[in-house]
């Protein structure tokens with residue numbers, strides 16, 4: 616049997632939930648989203664206040680609606696609230712970071728990080744209530760249980776991660792996109808299959824009372840610098 620013979624048949628349905636908005640509403644909503652998302656800041660000082668699991672679940676459902684290659688949804692979110700696992704992750708991450716900051720990064724990278732004030736100490740990995748380890752599945756099971764290859768895995772995972780960060784922010788939670796490098800240890804600690812690739816460790820919770828952000832992080836490129844319109848003007 617060929618792989619394609621296992622795919623469900625093409626079966627279009629009417630667009631189920633699109634609602635056109637008047638232009639005035641479109642402008643107001645576009646602006647409101649921009650005003651809201653621009654108040655998202657990556658933080659590294661978290662409170663240990665608990666966050667109910669159902670809120671994280673709803674944000675993950677939002678992430679799961681992201682577009683993906685062939686709609687294979689090649690992502691897995693390992694959600695860690697367990698104290699013991701958080702300690703293991705912190706220790707493994709700090710071990711990698713020590714090597715990174717002690718020379719593996721190279722001078723240029725260390726220089727680029729200077730305005731962020733980061734170092735090899737990662738206490739937030741034990742303090743924050745939830746660590747979301749985000750994996751890309753190079754292969755995964757279809758609904759009929761067949762293992763199949765996935766497509767555009769990094770793109771799909773990144774889009775879903777963007778949805779997740781926006782959803783957590785909308786819910787009132789702070790986030791940190793943490794990338795211990797390399798992060799192969801996450802697959803082992805989370806019991807993921809060897810072919811899964813860890814992409815990101817998303818830390819979430821309330822910010823600490825005295826949380827700060829680097830001034831440098833507030834500098835965002837202007838629209839004219841990140842976009843070109845055709846025709847111009």
Ligand code: IYR
Pocket residue numbers: 712715728731733734735793794795796
């Ligand atoms: N993973 C390291 C270094 C680091 C790298 C980048 I690129 C950043 O934007 C921030 C940090 C760390 O987490 O400290």
